[in-house]
Amino acid sequence: METVVKKTRKQQIEEKATKLFRQKGYAATSMRDLAQVLGIEAASLYSHIKSKEEILQKICFRMADEFFDAWKEVEMESGNHAAKMEKAAICYVKVITKNTDASAVFFHEWRHLSEPYLSEFLAMKNDYEGRFIKILRDGMQSGEFHEADEKFMMLTILSSLNWTHNWYKPSGNLSPEEVGSKLANLILNGLKK
Amino acid sequence: METVVKKTRKQQIEEKATKLFRQKGYAATSMRDLAQVLGIEAASLYSHIKSKEEILQKICFRMADEFFDAWKEVEMESGNHAAKMEKAAICYVKVITKNTDASAVFFHEWRHLSEPYLSEFLAMKNDYEGRFIKILRDGMQSGEFHEADEKFMMLTILSSLNWTHNWYKPSGNLSPEEVGSKLANLILNGLKK
DNA sequence: CCTACCGATCGGTAGG
DNA sequence: CCTACCGATCGGTAGG
Numbered sequence: 001m002e003t004v005v006k007k008t009r010k011q012q013i014e015e016k017a018t019k020l021f022r023q024k025g026y027a028a029t030s031m032r033d034l035a036q037v038l039g040i041e042a043a044s045l046y047s048h049i050k051s052k053e054e055i056l057q058k059i060c061f062r063m064a065d066e067f068f069d070a071w072k073e074v075e076m077e078s079g080n081h082a083a084k085m086e087k088a089a090i091c092y093v094k095v096i097t098k099n100t101d102a103s104a105v106f107f108h109e110w111r112h113l114s115e116p117y118l119s120e121f122l123a124m125k126n127d128y129e130g131r132f133i134k135i136l137r138d139g140m141q142s143g144e145f146h147e148a149d150e151k152f153m154m155l156t157i158l159s160s161l162n163w164t165h166n167w168y169k170p171s172g173n174l175s176p177e178e179v180g181s182k183l184a185n186l187i188l189n190g191l192k193k
Numbered sequence: 194m195e196t197v198v199k200k201t202r203k204q205q206i207e208e209k210a211t212k213l214f215r216q217k218g219y220a221a222t223s224m225r226d227l228a229q230v231l232g233i234e235a236a237s238l239y240s241h242i243k244s245k246e247e248i249l250q251k252i253c254f255r256m257a258d259e260f261f262d263a264w265k266e267v268e269m270e271s272g273n274h275a276a277k278m279e280k281a282a283i284c285y286v287k288v289i290t291k292n293t294d295a296s297a298v299f300f301h302e303w304r305h306l307s308e309p310y311l312s313e314f315l316a317m318k319n320d321y322e323g324r325f326i327k328i329l330r331d332g333m334q335s336g337e338f339h340e341a342d343e344k345f346m347m348l349t350i351l352s353s354l355n356w357t358h359n360w361y362k363p364s365g366n367l368s369p370e371e372v373g374s375k376l377a378n379l380i381l382n383g384l385k386k
Numbered sequence: 387c388c389t390a391c392c393g394a395t396c397g398g399t400a401g402g
Numbered sequence: 403c404c405t406a407c408c409g410a411t412c413g414g415t416a417g418g
Contacts, residue, residue: 163352190383
């Protein structure tokens with residue numbers, strides 16, 4: 001049923017590297033490990049990529065791009081702040097669940113980026129966190145949300161959303177939308193009846 | 194005001210290693226890095242420790258022990274399930290905030306443990322998660338909590354609690370108890386008024 | 387705790 | 403994409 005897309009060697013390298021970086025961590029994954037998975041010699045990798053770190057950069061910045069793309073949909077949400085937060089959670093979780101391997105690398109291995117990529121990455125992260133904070137602040141000002149420390153709230157919410165990369169199984173019975181919606185519901189309404 | 198405790202060389206090694214493992218990751222930290230921070234030669238480390246991994250084992254299992262110790266206090270809580278969950282959150286967060294460096298290593302670097310330590314570690318993690326699930330299940334059965342997937346709830350709650358290692362500053366104006374209590378409140382009652 | 391050193395492995399290049 | 407190889411660095415040991 002799926003359209004078979006011919007993958008370039010470079011795409012194959014990035015895909016296998018993503019899996020390995022997730023499993024073993026970036027630093028503990030050698031180019032020889034990667035080559036072996038692809039059935040070629042380590043030296044041959046360098047016909048397609050410039051360096052080990054280049055692969056990490058691709059993974060991290062592609063994920064960042066996807067998160068920013070997803071936000072466009074959030075901006076179209078015209079409901080109240082709770083609806084905006086739910087929409088943000090759903091869009092965010094959709095990006096994560098679409099590629100849990102790349103997400104894991106994105107969340108855990110970015111610190112191995114060298115400058116200036118590291119600074120750029122952190123700036124993007126900060127920007128994104130600010131967007132969540134804005135929803136929280138607006139919702140508090142309008143009286144819709146409880147008053148509380150915005151940053152504390154943002155960190156707590158994002159940690160719940162981020163963690164989905166670690167347990168979401170595309171083969172399970174929850175769609176990305178359902179996961180995002182359920183998470184938003186728990187965050188907004190709480191556990192207690 | 195603090196009591197000055199004489200630290201053994203071994204303790205100093207473990208302390209500095211914890212900081213480095215957190216900053217750079219376990220795999221990317223070399224024994225020469227560690228020796229340099231201590232002002233000695235890398236070879237000299239081996240008079241005090243058996244191997245690099247032994248340090249990681251100590252960090253991970255000491256944290257695990259502290260989490261289990263903390264649970265004893267949770268068991269003494271005799272209130273309703275919401276009170277039990279709050280108590281569990283507070284005790285858990287207290288352990289994390291007491292040592293954010295070791296917690297970061299505990300949460301991120303355990304996968305570099307070799308067998309049989311890895312299996313033992315995962316078994317303990319599973320045990321601990323089960324304790325949270327039990328509170329959730331009991332609270333649902335008693336009608337105190339909303340019905341929902343227990344595992345999903347547990348993962349969401351724990352991810353919020355775990356993430357405190359990443360932003361808690363002992364120098365800030367929130368005590369560990371306050372952080373745990375606020376997190377529990379957000380989880381139990383939600384963001385919405 | 388040091389000097390001296392080990393074999394293994396690392397990311398990457400030259401040249402085909 | 404391969405063979406052949408580079409200098410650097412790794413965790414760790416021997417012997418003092």
